[in-house]
Amino acid sequence: xxxxxxxxxxxxxxxxxxxxxxxxxxSGWLPECLFYKITGYLCYGCGSTRALHALLHxxxxxxxxxxxxxxxxxxxxxxxxxxRDRAVFLRVxxxxxxVLVLFTVARNIPLS
Numbered sequence: 001x002x003x004x005x006x007x008x009x010x011x012x013x014x015x016x017x018x019x020x021x022x023x024x025x026x027s028g029w030l031p032e033c034l035f036y037k038i039t040g041y042l043c044y045g046c047g048s049t050r051a052l053h054a055l056l057h058x059x060x061x062x063x064x065x066x067x068x069x070x071x072x073x074x075x076x077x078x079x080x081x082x083x084r085d086r087a088v089f090l091r092v093x094x095x096x097x098x099v100l101v102l103f104t105v106a107r108n109i110p111l112s
Contacts, residue, residue: 020056024049041108044069044100069103 024030035043047066054063055070063070076096083089 016052016056019049019053024053042104044073044104044107048073069100073100 022029030049033043033046035041036046045067048070051063051066051070054060054066073096076092080089080093080096083092
């Protein structure tokens with residue numbers, strides 16, 4: 001398990017370096033969101049790569065503009081790794097998924 005976390009940390013560091021060096025809104029190496037491409041609707045993750053890029057450069061407000069749930073989602077995913085009780089894990093997992101689904105629906109409701 002420790003080796004898994006080591007590999008995960010190395011992967012995260014490599015991704016952070018890529019996002020620090022290259023602006024995802026100006027480069028073409030990242031694929032488009034498949035959900036958006038098929039449906040025309042934004043998913044809960046749309047804008048997360050640009051939001052991470054903004055966070056790595058210290059632009060907090062730009063990060064929130066791209067995806068307001070990025071940081072809470074990262075905290076939620078990190079928390080799931082440390083929950084040992086199966087019932088608590090399922091409750092936290094279900095609550096997080098519900099928030100992401102509601103966020104996806106809410107961000108696609110036209111304001112006017």
